[in-house]
Amino acid sequence: MTASTETADAKEINLDDFETKHRSGTWLNRFVFTLSIFLALAHIYINTIATLPELWVSAFHFAGFGAMCALLVPAHPKWRDSKLALFVDGAVVLALVGMVLYIIFFEDALYARGVTFNVADWIVASVGVLLSLELIRRTSGWFIPFLIVVALTYVVLWGKWLGGMFNFPGLTVETLLYRSFFSTDGMFGSISRISWSFVFMFILFGAFLVKSGAGDFIINLSRSLASKMIGGPGFVAVLGSGLMGSVSGSSVANTVSTGVITIPLMRKAGFPARFAAGVEAAASTGGQLMPPVMGAGAFIMASYTQVSYVTIIGVAAIPALLYFLSVGFFVRVEAKRSRVIATESDNDINISEVLKEGWHHIVPLGVLVTLLIQGFTPTYAAGISILAVIGASFLSKKHRMGPADVLDAMAQGAKNMSTTAVLLVGIGLVVNVISTTGVGNTFSLLITDWAGGSLFFTIILVAVASLILGMGLPVTAAYIVLATLSAPALFNLIAESQLLDMMASGNLPETASAIFMLVDPSVIPALAQGMPMEQAEALLAQVPNDFKNMLMDQALGAQTVAMILVTAHMIIFWLSQDSNVTPPVCLTAFAAAAIAKTPPMLTGMTAWKLAKGLYIIPLLMAYTPLIGGDTDTLMRLTFFGVFGLYATVAAMEGYLEDTLSFVPRLAALAAGVLMLWPNLDIWWQLAGLGLFIGLFMMGRKSYQKTL
Template structure:
């Protein structure tokens, strides 16, 4: 069975995955309805391509059309209740829902000007349409993602209108009228049809469509076969096939569960056959597939949303994300090697079909679209333009293959598949826009950031721990992208301030603060200027910085750190949150990626989740490196040193955790290995200390390798 033969519809979301093909064939078995779904999917794909390449339409109209179109597709694909399925009542209800969505779009197009002509005063029709639109959003999200997100949206909206005024303290909000709330939610570009919706119908859709074309062209088979050809002869080769294949596939699909489903059906049986334990095989696939969303160039929807939040270019985002992603996949690979040694997994021989030369000969053309995509992005073209040309290049490159040439039928199928892949993501992101609107309107984001800082006592480490806990709780009900949006809005300011202040304090303590920045302290303590020039104890620097009014801290950071560094710190804060948002994929009790892998491996889901959680430790280590070192945005020399020691440091940590390197480690060597990992991973240590840690690791590695060879 090949990767491309698996259903790829589940790529539409990143945590709460829906098998749309199953709904279409089982829940909606009528052929006329299947033809309607197919036609609507193709129409939506063509319309969005037109919107993103040629059309110049008001963004509010486009966002409303985006929501209505994919909302109608969800209504046709997913029944209101599984027991209803093909009942006439359900079909009538869904038909009415689709017609209501169409009416909503037409109302915005033809009656928006009339609303402004009345001075933004609602008439009866405005009340009905805006209220029904919000309710439709809740219902469509309930169908595709369960009750958690609709309840979260209702709590947020009611906070603005009803119970915010009842709260005391920092969360007290005087309240807005229901009319104002509905206007901001529906008619403005702040709510349902705000920036999140704009990202959804532009960047996210175009790249999901690009991924659908790649899969249709046979790229999935090529990725798996290339991974097998490169890794199968290594010690623990099938495990490395899972790591490579999931990383490459995830860079296209951006969906962890879809990654597991499409690659796991091949890699998990391969690992089992080679001698890996079943639960370990499933855990490796889940951990590797989770990393797919961290791998450039796509990174799910997160990279596009991050670029929008930080106002840093998409190219910069994916370029600084590359090294952290590499470190994560290496950390998973280290677990593979250690387990392969322990389980005496031997290298396997390739058959002719997966020899590197044969794989490249048959599928080298699949590299062309990715090369064109990355080149266009680097050259400064917009992501939507790059994705559009990338789709054209997929079609053109397919004619270099004899097996997967994309004629008109294949092109239409790919467009339909891409639209179906997008359907649940579209309605979800539009609905999350309601929560983001409430956060920005009420100022809860700033309040929550201050609260996090207060709870953490100003500690950057404990702030990251709190964000990790919050991401895990939110991840039990929210898909990864939605969890990142909510957490990024709430906690990114606090994380940004703490990282920036830590760098500022280091400059104050070392006496390297620029003169222009030192002048700000004249407003606080003019007598401290002389001490600042020479450097001061960290405690004194903290006390001095605490006296600077908050209104001046932003200016102080800009002058001390520079605009480029401040931008990279903001990216670092969002990248940490994005990484931590992935942990719900592999952390019990709700870890859908691990559960999907367990279903393939036929292992206990919860125990598989625990194994995947252990194997995905890079999700916590790498964000700490981001926070305390210039892993994001550092100069090449610094990045080279950080990366070099981080690789060996994580390998040493894996060995210490597993009690095995090249051979079994007794208690004392295990402790030494833990110390060596700390010496290489701990931030800002002297080079000679890191080198001592490296020597300890290499020494134990050589000794263990000799012992392992004797036992063979």
């Protein structure tokens, strides 16, 4: 069982028995194994003790993992194990080493010349960018290098030829190379810093957990908890993938590692093969939404929003729970319809025995959560938690981690990180272009214009854009690009929506009302009493853009504004996951289909249906305080959200304990809408709940008659 993050979402390096092979194979294999351990130790040192310039660390990070990618993935499949491959890969490694040494020893000379390039600067910067393109091509295919080339040439070449909003007068090639390579804005900017700090430490933590046997414990715990439920094997997939995803953060690796167990279990119990594969794909996709790792998304989101990592994973928990419940409802419906029963092997697993043998695996997770809550940095918490994994393993008789196991875990963690590091460094080039040219603001304005100022249609446009980007980009990279482009537009629309509700209800604070004195002093009394929504919209449209941010801060408060920003990013992050389960490119579904031996595209369609929570729950985030609401509000939203999602699933499937005819099916849809519709009076929600319970009891009574 392997734990990998973004490596699996790109083109995962496929080496069987990595640790053993590279510890005892050829000199090249032993060198790669040694390099991986060195990189792991170096990054631990950098993240815990060292105080080095970020540019140096980022360059070392890229060079080290770039060298691993060069040695593990040949430039061309036909070149594997050939002398030509060894020569090319050796040249790449030497170029990477030379790049790092040049930055360390000659960076000051560049600034002494007033950032004017000499010949060596031109060569090193150009080769550095080209190496990034080549390494990403090897590990992730052609799409991302093509995107980077388009972005870079836009700055220096064809941007000046465009008319209208996207016209850019251009920069010199020298300026572009400086910003891309020598500054902390491009390859070695904030995305790279997140990669070598938060992402690496948590990937390493996941590798140690898996090496200690936590993967088997998670699967056995899931089977013991869910086996007695209706459709138990399906719930094992949902629960196991959620728990595994909480530490691995990769949907494809999650599918492969848990699916080899859960998909045969589901098929043996009586689930259709395609449905079993779809459940595993949808559940594994949810692993990227489950705290604390969230496929590196939580760390990037914290950096973008300047909201603490602990807050990010805290507000992400309830939406993630709702998502897994929505997949679980599909499982229950199909289990009832297909008359699925638990298998004998499931009933043999006793939860007390599982906990007795593997309770120590909970200790490192407890240490991690405790340190995060106490305010320690995520990197420090991950480092201490790695030590906790080693210490806790000695509480077990089967998986005590000796020196060889520790080295293997470090090697596996570095291997899992290699393509992720190269990818995130390369994506920094695109982010730099977006921030340099102002394309992000332009794109946000364009989205707002196309959507006509509608929050709903803006979310639809973001979903379509995420699906298109996801065909070529891993989900984290797609989130980074989309967040840079569209988060401002989404943030403004959500904030304005809440502001309009306050204006219409007469709850606008006096300090905020005073800003409208600049527009029309006569409306102040109306603002205090409330006004029709149309009038509020027209009034807000008259406020100059320079004053809108001030108005939002005064009306909503800094805490609410921060949570709205997190909401915008969380919506984009959720929507960026849909490419995992949406044809034509749905890697998670394809991986599950390979295990279940089902048609990949049809499996993708099934997974897409089962993952409908990816679209419904972001709408709840946008129109309700599901992110950052007070306790009472969150309890109400969660309670009605659970039953609303169940009713919606029943309406989609035409089944609730028994087959639903046309009218009851419409009634189930109405019940779901009443419970999920934002800002609806609680009596309407209770009416929807009552309708759902009535349909449920009628279905159960009808089902029992058929037994």
